Amino acid sequence: MRTIKIQKILFYIVLIVGTIVFLGPFIFSVVVSFSDNKNLINEPGQIVRSGWTLKNYAYIWKDLPFSKWLFNSVIITFFQTVANVFFSALAGFAFAKLEFRGKNLIFGSMMASLMIPGIILIIPKFMLINGLRMINSYPGLILPGMVTVVNIFLMKQFFETMPKDLEKAALIDGCNYFQMFWKVFIPNSKPAIAAVAIYTFQSSWNEFLWPLIATNTGEMFTLPVGMASLRYELITDWPAIMAGTFLISIPTLLIFVIFQRYFVQGIASTGGKE
Amino acid sequence: MLPGIYMNDAISVRIKINMKRNSSTKKEQQFWAYTFLFFPLMLLTIFVFIPILFSFVISFFDWELMASHQKFAGLNNYIEIFGDKIFYKALVNTVFYTIGVVPIQTLLALFLAFVMNQKIRGRAFFRTAFYIPAVTSSVVTSIIFVAIYSKEGLLNSLLGNLGIQPNDWLTNPKTVLISIMMLNIWTTSGYFMVSFLAGLQNIPASLYEAARLEGATQSQQFWHITVPMVRPVTYFVVVMSLIGCFQVFDQVFVMSEGGPNNASTTMAYYVYQNGFKYFRLGYGAAAAILLAGIIMIVTVIQKKYFPPYPY
Amino acid sequence: MVKSTLKYIFLISFLALIISCIRDKAKTIRFSSWQSNPSEKRLTDSLLHCFAKKYPEYKVKFELIPGNYSEKIQLMLGTHSAPQVFYVKDFVAPSYLRYDVLQPLNEYIDRDTSFDKNDFYPQFLNAFTKNGKIYGIPKDFGCYVLFYNIDMFKAAGLSEPPKDWTELEEFSKKLTKDINGDGKTDQYGIVVEPSIDKLMPFVFQNMGSFQDKDANLTLNTPEFQGALEYYYGLYSKKIATIPTDVSMNNIEEVFGRKRAAMVISGGWFVPQLKDQYKDVNYKVAFLPKGKQMATIAFTVSYSSPKENPLKEESWKLLSYLTGKEGMTVWTSTGIAMPTRKSVASGLDYINHPEYKIFMGSVDFAKVFQVDYNERWFSIAQSAMQAIFYERADIPQKLKQMENDIKSLRLKK
Numbered sequence: 001m002r003t004i005k006i007q008k009i010l011f012y013i014v015l016i017v018g019t020i021v022f023l024g025p026f027i028f029s030v031v032v033s034f035s036d037n038k039n040l041i042n043e044p045g046q047i048v049r050s051g052w053t054l055k056n057y058a059y060i061w062k063d064l065p066f067s068k069w070l071f072n073s074v075i076i077t078f079f080q081t082v083a084n085v086f087f088s089a090l091a092g093f094a095f096a097k098l099e100f101r102g103k104n105l106i107f108g109s110m111m112a113s114l115m116i117p118g119i120i121l122i123i124p125k126f127m128l129i130n131g132l133r134m135i136n137s138y139p140g141l142i143l144p145g146m147v148t149v150v151n152i153f154l155m156k157q158f159f160e161t162m163p164k165d166l167e168k169a170a171l172i173d174g175c176n177y178f179q180m181f182w183k184v185f186i187p188n189s190k191p192a193i194a195a196v197a198i199y200t201f202q203s204s205w206n207e208f209l210w211p212l213i214a215t216n217t218g219e220m221f222t223l224p225v226g227m228a229s230l231r232y233e234l235i236t237d238w239p240a241i242m243a244g245t246f247l248i249s250i251p252t253l254l255i256f257v258i259f260q261r262y263f264v265q266g267i268a269s270t271g272g273k274e
Numbered sequence: 275m276l277p278g279i280y281m282n283d284a285i286s287v288r289i290k291i292n293m294k295r296n297s298s299t300k301k302e303q304q305f306w307a308y309t310f311l312f313f314p315l316m317l318l319t320i321f322v323f324i325p326i327l328f329s330f331v332i333s334f335f336d337w338e339l340m341a342s343h344q345k346f347a348g349l350n351n352y353i354e355i356f357g358d359k360i361f362y363k364a365l366v367n368t369v370f371y372t373i374g375v376v377p378i379q380t381l382l383a384l385f386l387a388f389v390m391n392q393k394i395r396g397r398a399f400f401r402t403a404f405y406i407p408a409v410t411s412s413v414v415t416s417i418i419f420v421a422i423y424s425k426e427g428l429l430n431s432l433l434g435n436l437g438i439q440p441n442d443w444l445t446n447p448k449t450v451l452i453s454i455m456m457l458n459i460w461t462t463s464g465y466f467m468v469s470f471l472a473g474l475q476n477i478p479a480s481l482y483e484a485a486r487l488e489g490a491t492q493s494q495q496f497w498h499i500t501v502p503m504v505r506p507v508t509y510f511v512v513v514m515s516l517i518g519c520f521q522v523f524d525q526v527f528v529m530s531e532g533g534p535n536n537a538s539t540t541m542a543y544y545v546y547q548n549g550f551k552y553f554r555l556g557y558g559a560a561a562a563i564l565l566a567g568i569i570m571i572v573t574v575i576q577k578k579y580f581p582p583y584p585y
Numbered sequence: 586m587v588k589s590t591l592k593y594i595f596l597i598s599f600l601a602l603i604i605s606c607i608r609d610k611a612k613t614i615r616f617s618s619w620q621s622n623p624s625e626k627r628l629t630d631s632l633l634h635c636f637a638k639k640y641p642e643y644k645v646k647f648e649l650i651p652g653n654y655s656e657k658i659q660l661m662l663g664t665h666s667a668p669q670v671f672y673v674k675d676f677v678a679p680s681y682l683r684y685d686v687l688q689p690l691n692e693y694i695d696r697d698t699s700f701d702k703n704d705f706y707p708q709f710l711n712a713f714t715k716n717g718k719i720y721g722i723p724k725d726f727g728c729y730v731l732f733y734n735i736d737m738f739k740a741a742g743l744s745e746p747p748k749d750w751t752e753l754e755e756f757s758k759k760l761t762k763d764i765n766g767d768g769k770t771d772q773y774g775i776v777v778e779p780s781i782d783k784l785m786p787f788v789f790q791n792m793g794s795f796q797d798k799d800a801n802l803t804l805n806t807p808e809f810q811g812a813l814e815y816y817y818g819l820y821s822k823k824i825a826t827i828p829t830d831v832s833m834n835n836i837e838e839v840f841g842r843k844r845a846a847m848v849i850s851g852g853w854f855v856p857q858l859k860d861q862y863k864d865v866n867y868k869v870a871f872l873p874k875g876k877q878m879a880t881i882a883f884t885v886s887y888s889s890p891k892e893n894p895l896k897e898e899s900w901k902l903l904s905y906l907t908g909k910e911g912m913t914v915w916t917s918t919g920i921a922m923p924t925r926k927s928v929a930s931g932l933d934y935i936n937h938p939e940y941k942i943f944m945g946s947v948d949f950a951k952v953f954q955v956d957y958n959e960r961w962f963s964i965a966q967s968a969m970q971a972i973f974y975e976r977a978d979i980p981q982k983l984k985q986m987e988n989d990i991k992s993l994r995l996k997k
Contacts, residue, residue: 008392011389021460022407025419026407090313091315094311098306099307116570123562128321133665136664206410208524241417249414252409256402256409340659553659553958
């Protein structure tokens with residue numbers, strides 16, 4: 001019994017140390033973002049003593065194009081999330097519930113494309129978007145991320161678990177397949193849709209490489225690209241940088257805390273398969 | 275979910291009607307399937323399938339961004355890459371990075387999941403806390419760690435309390451890559467921990483009970499039940515973190531720009547650098563193809579020698 | 586209810602996407618530059634203000650490009666999104682000219698009688714000229730000169746700046762001191778930098794160059810090696826320091842914080858000295874003579890892209906900025922030197938105690954332009970760093986650097 005108790009205490013120690021390690025840097029950055037002194041980033045004690053201020057947030061908001069970057073990020077994330085949910089549901093439904101010629105070939109080549117590392121796409125995608133004269137524009141930023149194979153796969157897996165009766169009932173009620181999809185399947189697949197939406201939101205919001213390549217004026221930057229561009233410029237103004245990083249993180253943190261359940265489900269359902 | 279289970283008169287009638295419609299539904303299904311797939315497939319074709327093929331074409335040209343005519347280069351880009359010292363440096367850095375990060379990260383994630391799977395209070399809180407780095411933008415975490423690693427930063431002052439000399443972690447060629455690796459482990463361990471946690475929860479509790487009855491210790495339980503039972507999840511985690519490590523870019527870009535003196539240039543950064551700093555798109559595409567080839571070979575080898583299911 | 590709302594959200598989203606595709610095509614001249622300091626920002630603002638007053642019918646939108654400027658401009662030129670007027674550094678000009686992405690300006694220059702291209706110092710205009718076509722008008726120039734701390738010189742019993750390499754070494758030795766007697770050097774003779782552009786003046790002074798007549802890079806010649814050995818020698822003899830050795834970011838800071846008595850820098854350092862390091866009592870001088878007098882000059886042009894719907898409008902702005910009036914405004918604070926002779930004499934820089942050194946350097950200054958892929962520079966830079974940080978063998982490193990650059994097909 002004693003050993004079990006000691007083990008329990010050890011577990012708690014591990015978890016608490018882990019929490020300090022995993023959350024510490026965030027707490028540190030938030031504290032710095034309220035600091036009144038530009039130079040203090042070394043000793044936590046000093047930061048607390050130096051006095052609190054909101055001026056770093058005011059500076060980020062007023063003197064930097066932060067609001068423009070926020071707008072861009074919101075637009076891109078919104079369209080990509082809506083499009084991903086819709087398209088992956090459509091395609092997932094087709095693969096799960098419909099029979100058609102070439103199904104295996106199409107699905108197979110989609111899954112095969114997952115095997116190919118994304119880095120190979122960067123240069124040709126850039127040239128393609130450039131050929132369409134869409135570099136540094138919203139379409140150029142949004143279009144390539146409107147549909148992802150992983151999301152289609154997730155939706156397909158989900159639809160496959162739904163009972164066959166559902167379609168049959170819908171067919172007998174005289175629905176065509178789109179009505180069936182829209183009126184019967186979509187309302188019954190909230191967890192999967194939520195998972196796809198949250199994933200897309202998170203990855204669009206945090207996406208760095210593509211907007212880095214596909215934008216070239218400060219006006220079109222997204223938040224991560226904008227913040228990265230400040231990394232060398234504001235090197236002496238850590239509180240301002242930290243204020244920016246904290247602001248960027250708020251939406252993902254909120255969404256994560258609220259919809260945690262779906263995150264975990266999503267990971268479990270992609271992780272368990274193979 | 276066999277239809278038979280639910281079979282009653284009403285349904286059997288419906289099915290009969292359905293059977294009559296069968297031939298027409300096949301065509302109908304086909305029509306709707308293609309309609310549904312039209313936009314998703316078009317986008318995938320334009321932004322995934324065509325670029326994959328196109329990158330091979332580009333790699334045979336001296337493709338330069340501003341030039342109006344592109345010169346055919348044959349295999350010159352590939353030949354040049356094999357003589358490029360920075361390519362080898364990037365390759366070595368990437369392999370070092372992967373070998374350093376993947377095992378530590380996997381073990382740490384498994385260990386944390388194991389601890390978290392015990393009967394403990396506040397599990398949801400800890401899980402959230404550990405997972406937060408994984409949902410945060412890589413640019414944000416990188417910037418925070420630039421501050422932590424800087425010469426006057428938190429790490430040096432913490433180490434200073436232990437009497438260790440300060441080090442400029444990100445501009446010292448000896449420590450820059452390891453510093454970025456630490457950040458990577460910190461970021462993604464929580465993510466993979468959740469994967470493991472899901473796997474752990476699928477292990478029947480009776481197994482542990484039986485083990486306990488036979489007097490197995492916690493660590494025996496861990497190595498003889500937990501580890502083999504989560505093998506499929508481990509496979510997934512290792513594949514995902516291999517692919518992630520091989521392509522690490524954001525952190526390198528923000529924290530060190532590949533420097534100092536290419537000490538932290540990874541393969542992905544090398545591709546980016548040649549494509550978008552030196553504007554040699556053909557050369558960059560060739561490098562990307564080689565990188566992709568290496569990743570695919572490694573995953574195939576892994577699948578062969580470490581399959582998700584041992585039987 | 587939910588379904589119909591979803592539908593509407595969807596429809597509206599797509600409409601908005603389509604609308605956002607339609608680009609704003611108002612007749613606005615986009616103008617881009619970098620800004621290395623606040624005074625440059627103030628100058629740009631006032632210059633654009635003057636232009637707006639004089640030509641109220643033109644609308645100019647200023648777009649600052651932070652970070653790696655030349656890279657970004659090159660990317661914009663390649664992606665059809667370049668601004669209508671922008672800075673071009675002399676260093677990257679050759680590749681822009683070869684790709685033929687800039688607008689030749691001869692036609693406009695010839696038509697504009699007030700412009701007077703003969704007013705420019707020819708070597709700066711030539712930096713942006715190919716086959717007789719002018720692709721950019723140099724807005725200003727800067728060059729490396731020697732800044733020296735008068736107080737330190739006095740304390741060491743020196744009254745004049747060093748005139749040649751022997752004196753530079755001799756003076757540096759005298760100026761290197763352990764002031765507080767703790768056994769560590771507190772004050773160095775000169776602060777140097779493991780950087781190829783800081784080395785180039787010495788190469789020219791040693792009768793070397795960076796390229797031969799066929800535009801091949803020549804970084805492994807006896808002249809180059811001699812210059813590097815001398816330059817590195819200052820450091821290895823411990824009469825020079827580098828910024829990282831004294832935990833600072835750049836050589837200017839080392840000089841400003843009085844850890845070195847001399848530094849090689851340009852006119853851009855002057856405002857910084859006046860704002861940040863007011864207590865530094867300094868003077869400028871010509872770079873010491875090697876086998877000949879030489880320095881490196883940097884010039885920047887205003888150019889327009891070939892792909893430009895607003896050619897006439899762009900020329901109006903461009904010719905104003907580089908005209909006598911615009912250039913006088915721009916160079917009036919001395920952060921950069923005028924490229925027009927008339928402006929230089931109008932502002933009386935030729936007799937100014939400080940600026941005359943910059944203006945006088947024009948006679949022997951070389952413009953630093955190489956038509957190689959930018960990568961050669963980072964290879965050369967890491968060779969320099971290896972020599973300074975890892976004490977790599979100089980002849981061997983130079984040979985290796987030459988081979989690396991050759992094996993990589995970087996020549997265009």
